[in-house]
Amino acid sequence: MTGTIHDSDTTIQTIKDTVENFIQARDWEQFHSPKNLSMALAIEAAELMNIFKWQTSEAAWDALNDDKVRQDVEDELADIFVYALAFANRHKIDISSVIRSKMLKNGEKYPQAKFKGRY
Amino acid sequence: MTGTIHDSDTTIQTIKDTVENFIQARDWEQFHSPKNLSMALAIEAAELMNIFKWQTSEAAWDALNDDKVRQDVEDELADIFVYALAFANRHKIDISSVIRSKMLKNGEKYPQAKFKGRY
Amino acid sequence: MTGTIHDSDTTIQTIKDTVENFIQARDWEQFHSPKNLSMALAIEAAELMNIFKWQTSEAAWDALNDDKVRQDVEDELADIFVYALAFANRHKIDISSVIRSKMLKNGEKYPQAKFKGRY
Amino acid sequence: MTGTIHDSDTTIQTIKDTVENFIQARDWEQFHSPKNLSMALAIEAAELMNIFKWQTSEAAWDALNDDKVRQDVEDELADIFVYALAFANRHKIDISSVIRSKMLKNGEKYPQAKFKGRY
Numbered sequence: 001m002t003g004t005i006h007d008s009d010t011t012i013q014t015i016k017d018t019v020e021n022f023i024q025a026r027d028w029e030q031f032h033s034p035k036n037l038s039m040a041l042a043i044e045a046a047e048l049m050n051i052f053k054w055q056t057s058e059a060a061w062d063a064l065n066d067d068k069v070r071q072d073v074e075d076e077l078a079d080i081f082v083y084a085l086a087f088a089n090r091h092k093i094d095i096s097s098v099i100r101s102k103m104l105k106n107g108e109k110y111p112q113a114k115f116k117g118r119y
Numbered sequence: 120m121t122g123t124i125h126d127s128d129t130t131i132q133t134i135k136d137t138v139e140n141f142i143q144a145r146d147w148e149q150f151h152s153p154k155n156l157s158m159a160l161a162i163e164a165a166e167l168m169n170i171f172k173w174q175t176s177e178a179a180w181d182a183l184n185d186d187k188v189r190q191d192v193e194d195e196l197a198d199i200f201v202y203a204l205a206f207a208n209r210h211k212i213d214i215s216s217v218i219r220s221k222m223l224k225n226g227e228k229y230p231q232a233k234f235k236g237r238y
Numbered sequence: 239m240t241g242t243i244h245d246s247d248t249t250i251q252t253i254k255d256t257v258e259n260f261i262q263a264r265d266w267e268q269f270h271s272p273k274n275l276s277m278a279l280a281i282e283a284a285e286l287m288n289i290f291k292w293q294t295s296e297a298a299w300d301a302l303n304d305d306k307v308r309q310d311v312e313d314e315l316a317d318i319f320v321y322a323l324a325f326a327n328r329h330k331i332d333i334s335s336v337i338r339s340k341m342l343k344n345g346e347k348y349p350q351a352k353f354k355g356r357y
Numbered sequence: 358m359t360g361t362i363h364d365s366d367t368t369i370q371t372i373k374d375t376v377e378n379f380i381q382a383r384d385w386e387q388f389h390s391p392k393n394l395s396m397a398l399a400i401e402a403a404e405l406m407n408i409f410k411w412q413t414s415e416a417a418w419d420a421l422n423d424d425k426v427r428q429d430v431e432d433e434l435a436d437i438f439v440y441a442l443a444f445a446n447r448h449k450i451d452i453s454s455v456i457r458s459k460m461l462k463n464g465e466k467y468p469q470a471k472f473k474g475r476y
Contacts, residue, residue: 007135010215012126022222026229027236031292034192035171035179039291041199042164042399046284049161052154053277054269054476056414060154064210073153074212078221080160080203081214084196091183093193095200096129102197103141110145117146119411150411158410161280165403172396173357173388176294238292245373248453250364260460264467265474272430273409273417279437280402287399290392298392302448311391312450315441316459318398319452322437329421331431333438334367340435341379348383355384 012095019085029090037087044083048076131214138204148209156206163202167195250333257323267328275325282321286314369452376442386447394444401440405433 023029051072052060064070088095142148170191171179183189207214261267289310290298302308326333380386408429409417421427445452 007131007213007215010131012129012131012134015131015215015218016126018219018222022225025231026234028234028238030236031238033176033179034183035168035174035176036292038164038168038171039287039396042161042168042403043284043288043291045157045161045164046281046399049154049157049277050281052157053281054274055154057152057154058414060152064153070210073210074217075221075224077203077206077212078214078217080199081218082221084199084203085218087196091189091192093196094125095197096126096134098193098197099134099200099204100137102194102201103137105194106141112144115145117149119147119150155411158277158406161284162403162407162410165280165400168396169400172400173393176296245369245451245453248369250367250369250372253369253453253456254364256457256460260463263469264472266476268474269476271414271417272421273406273412273414276402276406276409280399280406283395283399283402287392287395290395293392295390295392298390302391308448311448312455313459313462315444315450316452316455318437318441319456320459322434322441323456325434329427329430331434332363333434334364334372336431336435337372337438337442338375340432340439341375343432344379350382353383353385355387357385357388 015081016085016089016095019082020089023086023089032086032090034087034091037083037090040083041080041087044076044079048073048080051076134200135204135208135214138201139208142205142208151205151209153206153210156202156209159202160199160206163195163198167192167199170195253319254323254327254333257320258327261324261327270324270328272325272329275321275328278321279318279325282314282317286311286318289314372438373442373446373452376439377446380443380446389443389447391444391448394440394447397440398437398444401433401436405430405437408433 023032051069052063055063064073085095087093142151170188171182174182183192204214206212261270289307290301293301302311323333325331380389408426409420412420421430442452444450
């Protein structure tokens, strides 16, 4: 689609700004204490879980082939990203840095040789 | 720091790839059904909440001024991003598209004039 | 109210049976794997949180003075109890035993003298 | 075991009192706003989920046959009950009443004839 921006050519800062502009336009920063945003994140994650709650593991793998389910999933995942980005904005957290720092820790905690194919 | 990459010059695809490489190197895709990943997201969000659980709203605002708390918060927020990115990778979801699509819906649901300063 | 049963004269087994009869009448045991029920519990807890999400600590203390909020809270708390009781039924867990066992552990972990007034 | 009390001969009020005594002995009522307790419930539910997170539905059904897993599950379920009972205590909620009231609503929402064997 003409004009569509994709993950390959969108910086993290760009979506941070999209979220920040939306929130500032509504003066909602006052509600976004880290405590409240952590609750909002858990609530959105619960809404995503709710889609798969009674499904077997096998059925859950296939669930996203249904267009309606896929739309619901994308909406809930978007909500999770929006609150996570709002959290990062509010507290000046550089997302790419904290992710790479965490992946390094995880790499030491779960060495490839030992954890290949098992959690 | 020389060589540090920040949100301003990191594309979403770049951090998607960082997460995907880590998971594929361990053959963990098999565990990442949407059901399981939605649980993992809710669990990480709960770990973030746990930091603020018994704090008053006021104390929670200040909590990130403490270096140790800030480190814990960054680690938990990173975990949330990692699982959300893994979810998007697994199901070929373009994050920038679904966020912008959701922000448009939210813009209609919460018009600026009516929701300025109130949820 | 005539015929009302209260917590003082209702055994835990009685409410376990109430929940079990409801579930068996609908053949729902098949959906109640421990994995699924743990998700259901987290989802209901998130619905309870959602009531207080944007409130300050102070406002949350007063929220239950409102009849509508109190009704919503009671409904969500009931849902949490129902799934927790269903979990105990499914896996033959004696609730009074596990609670008292856990309180003993907590008593050792949080001795009164040291934790008076602080978590 | 001599002296053990079981669900058949323990009233709900008895376990409410057990929990209340523990909390009052530590002056912890001050931390138990409905907002904070709802977070505590979600966090304990997440810890229960964490046990089953990467298991298939089938494996999760069998997980409680392992003594160590069963002990962990009982501890987490006890925590959920403790916070739910603390919530009811703090706000003078009669648990047997709200459960039976909710089951009546659920009975109308999910009539047996229509929901037999399906959610």
